[in-house]
Amino acid sequence: MPPQQTTLVWLRQDLRLADNPALAAGLASERLLPVYLHTPSEAAEWAPGSASRWWLHHSLTALDRDLRALGSGLCIRRGETAAAVLAELIGESGANRVLWNRCYEPWAITRDRALKADLRVRGIRVATTNSALLHEPWSLLKSDGTPFRVFTPFWRAALRRGVDQDLFPTPTALPPPPAGVASLSIEALDLLPKVPWDRQFYHLWQPGEPGAWKAATAFLGEHLLGYALGRDRPADAVTSRLSPHLHFGEIGPRQLLRALLQLTGIIPEAVGQGSAARFAAELGWREFAYHLLYHFPQTAEHPLDRRFAAFPWAADYQPALRAWQQGRTGIPLVDAGMRQLWSTGWMHNRVRMIVGSFLTKNLLIPWQAGARWFWDTLVDADLASNSLGWQWTAGCGADAAPYFRVFNPVLQGERFDPEGAYVKTYVPELGGLVRQFIHRPWEAPAHLLEAADIRLGETYPRPIVDLKVSREQALERFGRMRAAPQPPSP
């Protein structure tokens, strides 16, 4: 009789039961131990931020509940390194096999590669799989063998390659866990905030796999039709809000694309301009972000366009950064976005571009400072997407907005929030102002301000920067940078 097979399934950013290849591969074991390891110091400066930890707490809670319903449960441990904690767990459980789905952060790749080699040396079987991406970063390359740096050809190639639509089966029962392996409580991970800034989160979000499907079903069933037209208007609730669920792997892009294709009856190759194609392309941008971070791992910290390493950012920007973070810049659309972020852990995508343009171009604050703030405050904080987004905005990344493309938050507001509904939701002190001036209160005549009970500089700040002057200054600095001698490309 062969020795009993005991398998550890190490769950990381794949907190789901459905279409989970690592979990599916463990189902035939006699004993199966699903584990989550909290080792934040391994990620160093990219350990989960505050909002992300809130999400993680509740996602783990949901996963544990779902595992228990199938006769198992989540084993939670914490420690300095995953290697050390796994070694303990292997000792306690007698496991002879470890499975996980791959992560793609540079620090995680380095860690996992060493860990896999180490476990194999010690006679443990290890298998890793893909749960997070339609195509892994190394599997899609240009015909010359180099990585894509432009989105459109990347996404075309991804769709042409096609997507495996045979999902891994959702388990209906799980093998029992090995006896005598203790677990920490989720509370012991200290993921929840000490001061209750998260109250609104509970009304807006349902972390975990059931919540992910609730959001996906609502989006596909109710909002997809209006997506192409409404996705750029932040007051419209037509976006999917699936980003945090995708980040934690509570739902995967293969599942979403399959649901989308079944719903609309289109085939992946038929890329049109309709709502389904637009939404699929957003999944594509996520894929593109992972592609870039894998092939250019320095881009979480450093600009892909090396010329920007010498860009003359503002010298003393702390007060301006603080005003931006707190939503007190005096520019209504920017402040609305930053307050939405703070109070809900999320910001509409178009507004992310606008507040990012304002930070990097009007305030001349390094994009890394913005990326850090987003990392701490977004429930969907994702190293790949965040790095791509900020470099795109700053104009220093792959397929980025040209450096001279500076969003004017007043015009963007008038185009995409014409009634000012979004601004009024998050900047209530402007609620009484007529729509004509809602995006430019500093131009409103005194009697209208008075009627709206607004005293600029008291109840709402004056703009901390002149949009026209700062735009010209940014263009001038970008122009000088472009003219400077260029460093060798990486």
Next chain:
DNA sequence: TGAAATGTTGGGGCG
């Protein structure tokens, strides 16, 4: 997944 400056055109007011 721009904005602003500059150029062109055409309708209408007016002498």
Next chain:
DNA sequence: ACGCCCCAACATTTC
């Protein structure tokens, strides 16, 4: 009636 001018409205160019 005609030419002149103004200036939206739209198009093109530049950043």
